[in-house]
Amino acid sequence: MKSTDRMDIKNERLKFERHLKEKGLRLTTGRQIVFDEVMHAHGHFAPEELVKQCHQNKRRVSRATIYRSINELLEAGVIRKTAFGEKHQHFEHIYDEKPHHHAKCLHCGSYIEFPDLGEDKVYKPYLEKEGFQVIGHEMHFYGICRKCQ
Amino acid sequence: MKSTDRMDIKNERLKFERHLKEKGLRLTTGRQIVFDEVMHAHGHFAPEELVKQCHQNKRRVSRATIYRSINELLEAGVIRKTAFGEKHQHFEHIYDEKPHHHAKCLHCGSYIEFPDLGEDKVYKPYLEKEGFQVIGHEMHFYGICRKCQ
DNA sequence: CTAAAGATGATACACTATCTCATATGAAGT
DNA sequence: ACTTCATATGAGATAGTGTATCATCTTTAG
Numbered sequence: 001m002k003s004t005d006r007m008d009i010k011n012e013r014l015k016f017e018r019h020l021k022e023k024g025l026r027l028t029t030g031r032q033i034v035f036d037e038v039m040h041a042h043g044h045f046a047p048e049e050l051v052k053q054c055h056q057n058k059r060r061v062s063r064a065t066i067y068r069s070i071n072e073l074l075e076a077g078v079i080r081k082t083a084f085g086e087k088h089q090h091f092e093h094i095y096d097e098k099p100h101h102h103a104k105c106l107h108c109g110s111y112i113e114f115p116d117l118g119e120d121k122v123y124k125p126y127l128e129k130e131g132f133q134v135i136g137h138e139m140h141f142y143g144i145c146r147k148c149q
Numbered sequence: 150m151k152s153t154d155r156m157d158i159k160n161e162r163l164k165f166e167r168h169l170k171e172k173g174l175r176l177t178t179g180r181q182i183v184f185d186e187v188m189h190a191h192g193h194f195a196p197e198e199l200v201k202q203c204h205q206n207k208r209r210v211s212r213a214t215i216y217r218s219i220n221e222l223l224e225a226g227v228i229r230k231t232a233f234g235e236k237h238q239h240f241e242h243i244y245d246e247k248p249h250h251h252a253k254c255l256h257c258g259s260y261i262e263f264p265d266l267g268e269d270k271v272y273k274p275y276l277e278k279e280g281f282q283v284i285g286h287e288m289h290f291y292g293i294c295r296k297c298q
Numbered sequence: 299c300t301a302a303a304g305a306t307g308a309t310a311c312a313c314t315a316t317c318t319c320a321t322a323t324g325a326a327g328t
Numbered sequence: 329a330c331t332t333c334a335t336a337t338g339a340g341a342t343a344g345t346g347t348a349t350c351a352t353c354t355t356t357a358g
Contacts, residue, residue, distance in 0.1 A: 026324070028336060048314070062338045067315065083234035087346075088314060101272075103281055114275055119268040120288065123250075126263055131295030132252050138289045139269065146280030175355070177305060197345070211307045216346065236315075237345060 008095040009039050012078045019076035033059045034069035038079060044092045044111075084111070084140060101138060105145035112145065157244040158188050161227045168225035182208045183218035187228060193241045193260075233260070233289060250287060254294035261294065 016035060020027055037054055038045070045053075047070055051063050061069075070091065073079045079091045084104055099116035116139075124134050165184060169176055186203055187194070194202075196219055200212050219240065222228045228240045233253055248265035265288075273283050 024335085026335070028323080030337070046314095064316085064339080065337060068336090081234045083232050085230045085232035085238075087238075089234075089236070103276055103283070105281075106284065112276075112279060112281060114272065114279070117271055117275075119271050122266055122268050123263065123288070123290065126266075127252055127261075127290060127292070130261060130263070131298070132254075132261060132290075133293040133298060134252070134290055135255065135292040137291065139272070139286060140289070141272065141276060141281075141283055141286040143276070143284040144282040149280070149282060173304085175304070177354085179306070195345095213308080213347085214306060217305090 012039065012093070012095045016073065016076045016078050019072065023072075023075075025072070030061045030065040031069045031072065033061050034066055035073065035078075038070070038073060038091075038093055039095070041093070044082060044090060046086075046088050046090055048088065080136075082138065101141070103141035103143065103145075105148055106142050107144055107148040110145055110147075161188065161242070161244045165222065165225045165227050168221065172221075172224075174221070179210045179214040180218045180221065182210050183215055184222065184227075187219070187222060187240075187242055188244070190242070193231060193239060195235075195237050195239055197237065229285075231287070250289070252290035252292065252294075254297055255291050256293055256297035259294055259296075 013035065016031075017027055020031070033054065034050070037050055037057070037059065041050065041053065047067055050070070051066055054061050054066060070079070074081070074091070077094070079093050082090050082092050082102060084090060084102065100113045101116060102111045102113055104111040120137055120139065123137075127134050162184065165180075166176055169180070182203065183199070186199055186206070186208065190199065190202065196216055199219070200215055203210050203215060219228070223230070223240070226243070228242050231239050231241050231251060233239060233251065249262045250265060251260045251262055253260040269286055269288065272286075276283050
C-alpha cells in the first residue's frame with residue numbers, strides 16, 4: 001500500500017461523511033463496514049460480491065444495508081457505476097484511480113483498463129450546444145483480449 | 150418512412166436469414182414477428198417493452214420466443230446492446246442508423262444521440278499495443294438534459 | 299407418410315435489487 | 329443516566345428480468 005493511499009481513503013471518508021451530514025444521515029457501524037469493504041475491494045465489484053465478501057470477513061451487515069450503503073456511496077461520489085451490459089450492477093471506487101476507461105473481452109469477460117486520453121472532450125461542446133449539461137462520461141471498448149486470441 | 154428504409158430492412162432481413170441458416174435454424178413465424186416488431190420499434194427498446202408491444206399488436210408470440218429471437222438478432226448483428234447502467238437489457242436496431250453515441254439525463258432518464266466524431270480511434274492503437282483486438286466501442290455521456298435544467 | 303430435427307409456449311426457476319415493517323440504535327435534551 | 333424521537337437495521341416478502349425445462353407442435357428431408 002502506497003503512502004498516499006491512507007490519505008486518499010481518508011479523503012473519501014470525509015466525502016462520505018459530508019454527504020451523510022447533508023442528508024441528515026448517521027455514520028453508523030453498518031455504513032462504516034460497507035465503506036471499508038468497498039475501499040478494500042480490488043477494483044471493481046458487484047453488490048452481491050460485496051455481500052459475499054462481508055460474509056466471509058465475518059462482518060455483520062445485512063444485504064439490505066449493503067445495498068443501501070452502496071447507494072449512499074454512489075451519491076457521495078465515492079464510487080461510480082461501470083455498467084458494461086452485465087445483468088447486474090457494477091461499481092468501482094474512485095480514490096487512487098486516474099481517469100480511465102474499460103475494454104471488455106467478449107470471450108472470457110475479463111477487462112483491461114486504459115487511460116482517458118482526453119479526446120472525448122471534443123464531444124462536450126457539441127452536447128452543450130444541444131443544451132445538455134455534461135457531468136461525466138465512459139468509454140466502453142469490446143473485443144478479444146490477448147489471452148483469448 | 151424514407152424510400153431507402155425498405156431496402157435497409159431487406160438488408161437486415163438477409164443478414165438475419167444468413168445467420169439462421171449458418172446455425173441451422175429456421176425462419177419461423179415467431180422469429181419473423183419479432184424481427185418486424187424490432188424493426189418498427191422506435192429506436193431503443195428493452196425486451197419487456199417488446200413483449201408488451203407484441204401483446205398490444207395482437208401478435209401471438211410467447212415471451213420465451215421473444216427473448217430467444219432477440220438473442221439471435223443480436224448474434225446476427227441486426228441489433229446491438231446499448232447498456233446504460235439500467236437493470237435490464239437495452240437494444241437498438243442498427244439499420245438506418247449512423248454511428249452514434251448516447252447521452253443520458255440523470256434526472257428524467259431520457260437520452261439524446263450524437264454522432265461518432267471518430268476521435269475515439271486514437272484509443273485503438275493503444276489497445277492493440279496491449280494485444281487487445283478491438284471489435285467496437287460505445288461512449289456514454291451522462292448529465293442533465295435541456296428540459297431538466 | 300414417416301421420422302427426425304427443430305421451435306414453441308407454459309411454467310418453473312434463478313438472480314438481483316428493492317420494499318416493508320417490527321425492532322434496535324443513536325443523538326439530543328432533560 | 330433517562331426519555332424521546334428520528335433514523336437505521338435485518339429478515340423476509342416482493343418485484344422484475346431473464347433463463348431453463350419439457351411436453352407438444354411444426355417443418356423438413358427422405
